[in-house]
Amino acid sequence: MRRLLGATVAALAMALTGCAGAAGGDDRPHIVVTTNILGDVIAGTVGDAARVTTLMRPNADPHSFEISAREAAMMREADLVVSNGLGLEEGLQRHLDRAAEAGVETYVAGERIDVLDYADGESAGTPDPHFWTDPARMRDVVDGLEVAVKDIEGIDEQAVAQSAAAYRTELEELDQEMTESFASIAEQQRSLVTNHHVFGYLADRFGFRVVGAVIPGGTTLAAPSAADLRDLTEAIERADVPTIFAESSQPDRLIQVLADEAGVDIEVSELFTESLTEKGEGADTYLTMxxxxxxxxxxxxxxGPTD
Structure with a gap:
C-alpha cells in the first residue's frame, strides 16, 4: 500500500513538468492506467474518489506506444497502476515490471476475466488481450477494480461504491443494446474480417464467426505475407461477407488492398477497436466507442450477401 505522500509528490512533479492529468495540490489517491480504453472505464468506476492519469494518448496503438522517463517515474510513485495485461502493452512491460518491483500496488484487468485464446494465426493458443469488445467481461473488470481500490489509503470507499454501481448499470445497458442490435443480423451473415484478430470476445459473447484478419497474429506489429492475403481472400469468398472492417488506430491500406484482391463488391468500414479518439472524433469514451x-x-x- 502506497502512502499518500507519494501521490502528492507525483502530482506536484507533474504540475511542474506539464504532464497530462496533473493537478497541483490534488491530494486524492493517484491511479495510473496504461491504455486509454481502460483509463476511461477506471475513471468512470472510481469517479471523483481518485485522480486517474492515462498514459496512452488518443488514437495510439496499445501494442507499441511508449512513455517518457517522467511518466515512468510517475508510475513508480502511484498508489495503484492499472494495466490490461495478457501481452497487450508490448512496449510498456518493462516499466510495469519496475513499478511492481518498486512496491507499487497493481491491478491487471486481464487477470480478472474469463480469458480466451486466439483460435488461429501466429498467436494461436496464446491469450487474447482484447476483452473490452465484450461489455460483460468489462463488468468483471469493474467488479475487481472496486475491490482493489478500496485497499488504497485515503480512498473514499462509499464514493467508489456509488460510482462503480452507476457505471456497472451503464455497462449492462450497453450490453443489452448490443444484444438487440446484433439480433437483427441474420445468422449466415455474422462473419467478421478486420485488420488483425481483435473480435474474439465479441464473437464469443454475441455469436459471430471470425473469418480472419489481414494481419495474421494478435499484434499490430506483425505483417501479412502474400500467402496470408491469398488464404484470407479465399475465406472471404467462401463466407460471402458484405463488409470488412478497418481499425481507426491503423491505416486501412492493407485491408483496402485485400478488398481489391478479393475481386468482389465489398465495403470497407472503419471501427474503433484499439484506442479511444480525441473528443469529437466519434469514440472519446468506451461507451461511445x-x-x-x-x-x-x-x-x-x-x-445482404455480395453478388
Missing part, C-alpha cells in the same frame, strides 16, 4: 462499433457492424453485415 462500443455504440459506434455496434451500429457500424450491424449496418455493414445487414446489407
Amino acid at each position: 462500443m455504440r459506434a462499433n455496434t451500429e457500424r457492424i450491424t449496418s455493414g453485415l445487414s446489407s
Whole structure:
C-alpha cells in the first residue's frame, strides 16, 4: 500500500513538468492506467474518489506506444497502476515490471476475466488481450477494480461504491443494446474480417464467426505475407461477407488492398477497436466507442450477401 505522500509528490512533479492529468495540490489517491480504453472505464468506476492519469494518448496503438522517463517515474510513485495485461502493452512491460518491483500496488484487468485464446494465426493458443469488445467481461473488470481500490489509503470507499454501481448499470445497458442490435443480423451473415484478430470476445459473447484478419497474429506489429492475403481472400469468398472492417488506430491500406484482391463488391468500414479518439472524433469514451462499433457492424453485415 502506497502512502499518500507519494501521490502528492507525483502530482506536484507533474504540475511542474506539464504532464497530462496533473493537478497541483490534488491530494486524492493517484491511479495510473496504461491504455486509454481502460483509463476511461477506471475513471468512470472510481469517479471523483481518485485522480486517474492515462498514459496512452488518443488514437495510439496499445501494442507499441511508449512513455517518457517522467511518466515512468510517475508510475513508480502511484498508489495503484492499472494495466490490461495478457501481452497487450508490448512496449510498456518493462516499466510495469519496475513499478511492481518498486512496491507499487497493481491491478491487471486481464487477470480478472474469463480469458480466451486466439483460435488461429501466429498467436494461436496464446491469450487474447482484447476483452473490452465484450461489455460483460468489462463488468468483471469493474467488479475487481472496486475491490482493489478500496485497499488504497485515503480512498473514499462509499464514493467508489456509488460510482462503480452507476457505471456497472451503464455497462449492462450497453450490453443489452448490443444484444438487440446484433439480433437483427441474420445468422449466415455474422462473419467478421478486420485488420488483425481483435473480435474474439465479441464473437464469443454475441455469436459471430471470425473469418480472419489481414494481419495474421494478435499484434499490430506483425505483417501479412502474400500467402496470408491469398488464404484470407479465399475465406472471404467462401463466407460471402458484405463488409470488412478497418481499425481507426491503423491505416486501412492493407485491408483496402485485400478488398481489391478479393475481386468482389465489398465495403470497407472503419471501427474503433484499439484506442479511444480525441473528443469529437466519434469514440472519446468506451461507451461511445462500443455504440459506434455496434451500429457500424450491424449496418455493414445487414446489407445482404455480395453478388
